[in-house]
Amino acid sequence: MKKVFVAILLLAGVWWYASHRFNFSEVMLYAKKHSSESWAPALEYSVGMAYYGRGDYPKAEETFNQLLTDFATGEYQARGLLRLSEASEDNRDFQQARDAVDRYLEEYPDGPDRAIAETRKEHLYNK
Numbered sequence: 769m770k771k772v773f774v775a776i777l778l779l780a781g782v783w784w785y786a787s788h789r790f791n792f793s794e795v796m797l798y799a800k801k802h803s804s805e806s807w808a809p810a811l812e813y814s815v816g817m818a819y820y821g822r823g824d825y826p827k828a829e830e831t832f833n834q835l836l837t838d839f840a841t842g843e844y845q846a847r848g849l850l851r852l853s854e855a856s857e858d859n860r861d862f863q864q865a866r867d868a869v870d871r872y873l874e875e876y877p878d879g880p881d882r883a884i885a886e887t888r889k890e891h892l893y894n895k
Contacts, residue, residue, distance in 0.1 A: 809839040825859035
């Protein structure tokens with residue numbers, strides 16, 4: 769149990785350090801260069817989440833837009849749309865936030881996060 773706790777702390781520390789000190793623009797270029805690899809969408813999504821976690825909403829918005837452009841179909845598209853909506857709202861780009869949530873509801877009518885998307889839509893359209 770102690771080893772697991774230490775491992776979790778170590779991983780959290782490495783993630784925190786990397787997310788606060790690392791320049792992700794090179795990572796995005798690397799992912800774009802290797803877009804045919806299966807790990808590339810996950811890498812772009814992770815970079816977007818790191819920017820969002822930092823509170824750098826413009827960069828998060830840009831990264832999620834790139835993810836949705838580079839990988840128009842795939843397992844990260846649905847999550848990317850919802851995260852784009854969140855990042856756009858936090859960046860005060862309400863129209864893009866509405867567009868992203870509308871697109872999620874249109875493309876994933878039976879998606880697992882439909883209830884979340886409907887709640888976000890209601891919230892965004894009341895702004």
